[in-house]
Amino acid sequence: MSRPDGLEVALHHRLGDFTIDIAFRTGGGATALFGPSGSGKTTVLHAIAGLLRPERGRIVFDGRVMLDTAEGIFVPAYRRDVGYVFQDGRLFPHLTVRQNLLFGRYFARRRPRRHDGMTLDNVVGLLGIEHILSRRPANLSGGERQRVAIGRALLAEPCMLLMDEPLAALDVARKAEILPVLERLRDVSRVPILYVSHDVAEVTRIANTVIVMENGREGERWQS
């Protein structure tokens, strides 16, 4: 029996007078959800991560049903093995950078390993954060914080990485510093990435497939 690879999403959710109604499929590599602010991109990511329970929908990843409202299936966020890089980093302020990085590792230990090579040393080297491991998040720059957030999500050994405008809070220089890291990450790790952004330059540089979202619906799709 062949299992369908990739992510399959169908969602219907109302937020006030705004309705999200979208269905798409992605393969491996990096896929971008692109659209203006308020087009519902973050809501889609929240639904995939299990942080939001949509009114109707079905989310399947590599044959694993994460959500199926018709069948009454809702896998809670902590059992979805989905990594999430938030726009605002959300590092734990009471832990050092090293402890932040290893937070998900502790919980990932109980599962069979999926992706090899994502050890602390590899991730730290990939992101260039060797020198800040013993610091606390309060003493980090915005760019450093975001790199630690990416590393923390990676080290939990996710089967998919969701990135919600990870560069939006950074200035031009910091963006230029992290974009190559994201490209390397896409090429080195075999984790599929779903990347949300409203920045064309960013999206075209990182993603092989771009899904355009507008007013809660899918617009066109670009393939590179």
Place this chain on the structure above:
Amino acid sequence: MPSDWLSSEEWTAVRLSLLVASTAVVASLPFGMLLAYLLARGRFYGKTLLDTVVHLPLIMPPVVTGYLLLVSFGRKAPIGAFLDKYFGIVFSFRWTGAALACAVMGFPFMVRAIRLSIEAVDRKLEAAALTLGASPPFVFIAVTLPLILPGIIAGMILAFAKSMGEFGATITFVSNIPGETQTLPSAIYTFTQVPGGDAGAMRLTLISIAISMAALIGSEMLARFVGRRVSS
């Protein structure tokens, strides 16, 4: 440890006060945390009523609280008789009763401090922990608890300070028995009621001031230490 300076009765009052206050704080902490959590995060019918009941000892005259304890936890009273019969726990005219009175009087302070710290926790951090594979109990232990620790410490110190000074509810509920329920304030009160008791009252007053200051300074240092660790 009787000395030249304090009589053994006075030492007993000091030791008893510390025992009663510590017991009151430690025993009420689990309930305080549960209620603080419910009031900060819960959405249920009657939340305002619960909030009011928790704060009641703060507003009512302590004598009223003590009397209510007497008519519900006394040996012949409904709850008191039940606890005595099935668990062998007796409150009336025992030091445990003094601890109960202090716990009730300190409860609003404890719940308030912990509740405020829970409300201040950024829930987005808890969502982040969930996506990293931590189940809700682990999220609480690894993220929420460390972040609210300063509030818990502040609540415990406030409740301890309140317990050390509690007089009205304690004396109404469990009377003023030397060696059993005579805490520092009751001992001072007793000294002021007998001729020539001024010196004793003054000695205990000084001790009371010293304990209060030590508790405040200790909590300040602890809060600063923990606060430095969790501030973002």
